[in-house]
Amino acid sequence: MPANGAPTKITQGSQTKGGIGESTLRPDGTLKVTGEFAYSSDMWHEDMLWGQILRSTVAHAEIVSIDTSEALATPGVYAVLTYDDLPTEVKHYGLEIQDTPVLAHGKVRHHGEPVAVVAADHPETARRAAAKIKVDYRELPVITDEASATAPDAILVHEGRDDLPQGPATSSGPGGTPIAGHVPHPNIVHRQPIVRGNVEEARRRADVIVEGEYTFGMQDQAFLGPESGLAVPEEDGGVHLYIATQWLHSDRRQIAPVLGLPEDKVRMTLAGVGGAFGGREDLSMQIHACLLALRTGKPVKIVYNRFESFFGHVHRHPAKLYYEHGATKDGKLTHMKCRIVLDGGAYASASPAVVGNASSLSVGPYVIDDVDIEAIALYTNNPPCGAMRGFGAVQACFAYEAQMDKLAKRLGLDPVEFRQLNAMEQGTVMPTGQPVDSPAPVAELLRRVKAMPMPPERQWESSEGADVRQLPGGLSNTTHGEGVVRGVGYAVGIKNVGFSEGFDDYSTAKVRVEVVGGEPVATVHTAMAEVGQGGVTVHAQIVRTELGVAQVTIHPADTQVGSAGSTSASRQTYVTGGAVKNACELVREKVLDLGRRKFGSYHPAWATAELLLEGGRVVTDGGEVLADLVDVLEGESVEVEEEWRHRPTEPFDLRTGQGNGHVQYSFAAHRAVVEVDTELGLVKVIELACAQDVGKALNPLSVIGQIQGGTTQGLGVAVMEEIVVDPKTAKVQNPSFTDYLIPTILDTPTIPVDVLELADEHAPYGLRGIGEAPTLSSTPAVLAAIRDATGLELNRTPVRPEHLTGTA
Template identity: 65%
Template sequence: MTTAVGTSAGIGTSPLRPDGTLKVTGEFAFSSDLWADRMLWGATLRSPHPRARIVGIDLTGAVATTGVHAVLTAEDVPGKKLYGLEHADQPVLAMGQVRYAGEPVAIVAADHPETARRAAAAIVVEYEVLPPVVDSVLAMHEASERVHDRGNLLRHVPIRKGDPSAGAAIVVTGDYEVGMQDQAFLGPESGLAIPAEDGGVDLFIATQWLHGDLGQVADCLGLPPSKVRLSLAGVGGAFGGREDVSMQVHACMLALHTGRPVKMVYSREESFHGHVHRHPARMWYEHGADADGRLVYVKARIVLDGGAYASTSMAVVANATTLGIGPYKVPNVVMDGYAVYTNNPPCGAMRGFGAVQACFAYESQMDKLAAALGLDPVDVRVRNALEPGDTMPTGQVVHGPAPVADLLDRVRAAEPPRPRGDDLRELPGGVANTTHGEGVRRGVGYGIGIKNVGFSEGFDDYSTARVRLEVVGGEPAAVVHTAAAEVGQGLVTIQAQIVRTELGVEQVTVATADTTVGSAGSSSASRQTYVTGGAVKAACEAVRAAVLRRAGRDDVTLRGGRLVTEGGEVVADLVDVLGDRPIEETVEWRHKPTHPLDPRTGQGDAHVQYAFAAHRATVDVDVELGLVRVVEIATAQDVGRALHPQSVRGQIAGGTAQGLGLAVMEEIQVVDGLIRNPSFTDYLIPTILDVPPMHIDVLELGDPSAPYGLRGVGEPPTISSTPAIVAAIRAATGLALNRVPVRPEHLTGT
């Protein structure tokens, strides 16, 4: 399958997304829509206990079920038994013990999905139930039971800058907590595995990282990577939840065992158990400032609950710690971040990982500091705002634009959206306003955050692009092929825009992402437009150079399918230059290098690029009922260069809505290691009636080291929207509110 893009729009414009109309009309093919002849259905048996030893497994009932073709356990894993993104600690199927409720124990393939589910339920597992480790702070103690033999501490990241004993005239402290948030993508995990004639397997999967999956799947299947071919199927949202392997190995095992295609589709409840979530966090902060409100020191301790397996916890805690004082100048920093194993559900990547948790704490502290000083909360932030040339707590110099003060001033000055008519839905507050009774109070709050872009700490972060220029139907046409996952962010459109800009051709086809081309890394960390966009641009430059060599001209450019001089003279037609000899180039593109953190001091140039966003939130709070209505949001963000302005605004609005969810409603309720609300009936996410009018201010301050000057967009709005909304609720109620999401009982005292 290919996606053709045929409009004459390059970078800086907003052409129609080729998948947009199909998605809103319900015609788009998601991975759950895949089908193959003789296809079987897979199902998974999961542990009901967060911690237990497996005493025995009786497969008799499942094997005897009519229509069942395979029942597999850990003994049937043909290759490596463990997998993981950063640390291979997670079993393909449970081996001897289970470490979280929902861990896969056995898998079944049958000729009907209901048959597969009934067969899985017929498997009898005898467990010796053990007390789970569920408190992340207690888990670090030596006396705690060990989730893994290596101990419960996954990683400790210390940051030491300046004088650790520095004092200050004004000191504020706070304890903060962030609950477990779910990515809540609308398309649950799904995929189709088809056995191949060469003994390998073709996997069509909704994922964020094709080559990341490939390495883990091939190892677990005991096959060379050349015999495991992955293609991107339609993805119904991701937000970090598809970075980790879910059913990829399971579907392939069943397909290879049965010799038939096997499809797996999780139910919504199973999806809650089948992917990682945002790390719950417990944080302790102390800020010291002089009498003028300038920060002297920050001391902090952050503990992230990584759950039963490592996933990306080691990277998440590094982000939380290195970004943990926010976009502020602080000469003295003592900070410690910990990622810890527990028997809670595994946690990993979610939009803005690490930075989201820390921002809630440090922005709450900045409001406390402003109150202690009797100053305006924006003025305190502006007074301490990072500027180009300043150093982070890691000692890394901030290069390029850092418009922290400007963003804050912009959101403070922003006018609220004006109603466009008599329709109540157009008014701030809309039809879902809580009430107009005497118990309603209005508050305004601010937040600003910082986020790294790209993978960090010396990770070899790159992307590969293949661009082919040829003649099709008498016209010049280009094909761009990468392994970059389109997860709804509009990357397919961006790739076509870059090719059209660089090669000056109208017809551009974006080939389906798969593993027949080199890795593009993960669609995460706000990196894909930066890195894959850079690779596509570089491949186009190589193709253009080859065209000019073939034409024997170095004083022309490609425009409108012709070779044109600077003065506009057409010297040749591109069709004539290409003839029947296409030009194809494949390029690996890397950004500037990063470096590991010093394990003792946390010093080092760990990050590629920093991105900033600010929010102002206005809320109405009914203090009698404990209801909150966000009635207006203003946000400003530097995006470097908006390659597709409409998509940029969409990313900012969507990220803000996800931050709103964390502020007032979204939390996976985990009690003694068990998820109590694994459905969209009980796990609440914002609807259109919860999302207020937004004033969005987009700055384009180009980063000189990035392709087209662009900057990552997707994560920053999620980071600063949450603390801004909670600050507004505090302003309305006078309550401390040191935990998110804010619940009705936090507002009413019940």
């Protein structure tokens, strides 16, 4: 800078690279691919103990006695805790309803429920000691379905549920979700009817009526990094928990009362997360690790093995869905009636919110003025179910899309044209009475996905013989093409974005800009859980766009900054991205004010022009550079912490279901191409083409990855993924990746993606949450293609070989 203090240069500005709309690489990508990324299970602390959980071996039983003496006498064991050892009167937790005991008390309600915890100086010692704990059970009848749950003489899963504490919801509904009065039986967690128009009158106008009963299996999130965490006691009597989670502040809210600590003494830092998909929204070992650390005075690490992981987190709700649709002979939908029964398992988790989504989105992306809808979630002795990608809308989409194909077939109409004829658009009124006030390009997405080139026929054939990898059965080499039939199917879905039903959905971001090593550097600090969705990339892109600073540091997520909410509901880019954008805008104004005070007298543009930050410089909107950012910030820094909220929503009426419950909708359409060996019942998905509206692709590479990932999870539940629970004992039969199958690279088809960008004027940059929508429509598209190939009705998922060969 010249001696007189004037800015150095007057040149033309340039855009900062790596901003919004560019495909920037993830900072953690290479580390994860090479195995160098530090996951929560890799954490280590000097003098660390290992925690181990003893789980129930039965699904429903009274606990007659627990004998821990032999475990306590084991050399190397520092502590053994049961329910009676908990330090405070608060001994339950929960996302919406605090019905989950920290450790089982009185009875166990599901297979694998935590009964006791052990801390020892070696993980094998902890496992052996836990196995020495003697629990005497008196088994009780199990509740496994609606019939057993709502029978007049049904055993109650939760006695005295009117007395259960109620806490803030996580995904839908205000705090204190009612747990009695609006449900017809104590074994029903939540009920949401939606009634609009006059179904009986509309039914008389229908020329064709189709009905269907559908079964949706229990899916596991199957994230690759099992639950793990490290709790470290601190000198002030508090505890610092390093944890793989989806919502740091929600965890802390539930943990602190059980420990008897104020929230500011429960410090939490996000550890490396190996995927989530909803399975980390509930607590797993968080409280257990903290209890053991505070009891022993030593750091305690807990890492679930894969077997434990299947018991240690919630799953996707299995469902029974009963649908009726009517249509006129020219293809217009007249009415819809449905009843959706979701199995919430032993504890509430997010079931009330899942019911809200399933009911309010049960019509799908179609115009139907007359509807009669009911959705419920049950308490049973099956494994607890809660959040998973798609969150209630997945189950509904499977059923209503099958219904669309049935109607089209009965009417002799093309299934895509039939859907387009009834497709919703901007301005359509949802069955809840809420108008859709942003683009809803359902017909266009269907047109685009249908227009995509079809994959070649008989790809397995080559001059050198059949390539078995391209055939049903793959490398099992069960067929060389005999009896293989191709099928094509379509589906489209609608998913809400963000927390709904009156939840105060906000996020917080702290942005700081300063000079480090002679360069302007920005730091972003949020509590957003990076679970693989790529938020760390987007936040840096927003800062580069808004502040023109190339070097951006992402501060580790922790509770030393305000809440960012959960990494779920496709909301983080929308809400935390909005908070980062807002904070940047305030930082920019402060930086410009600083520049005006320092250099305003040297150039009139400081006072008269629209000023921007680009390429590390202050520029006018015409591109004239007024100063380097380094000169403006010399000796100073600027920091802002800012919250951002989306538009308010409201709860659905518990009688009619009316209300402006959602803030934004996301749409995706799929075309599935499958080949089926009809003799062996084997399916090969050749292609899953997708068209999706994303509003604005902030990082196109990440957008494609999210769509392809969600599509693959939908494929999994279509043809292979299901947690099998014995209906007589409610015991899980396949808690491992040996028996619970997920798609591998050999199962994953080609997934071409057509991205549409129609901006939502209410959202930052016009963006639309994208992560969940492709999980909806991929499943019914695959089922539709298999039906097309086989002519079978196939009303359950996943489809198994016995369903295709008639041996089920």
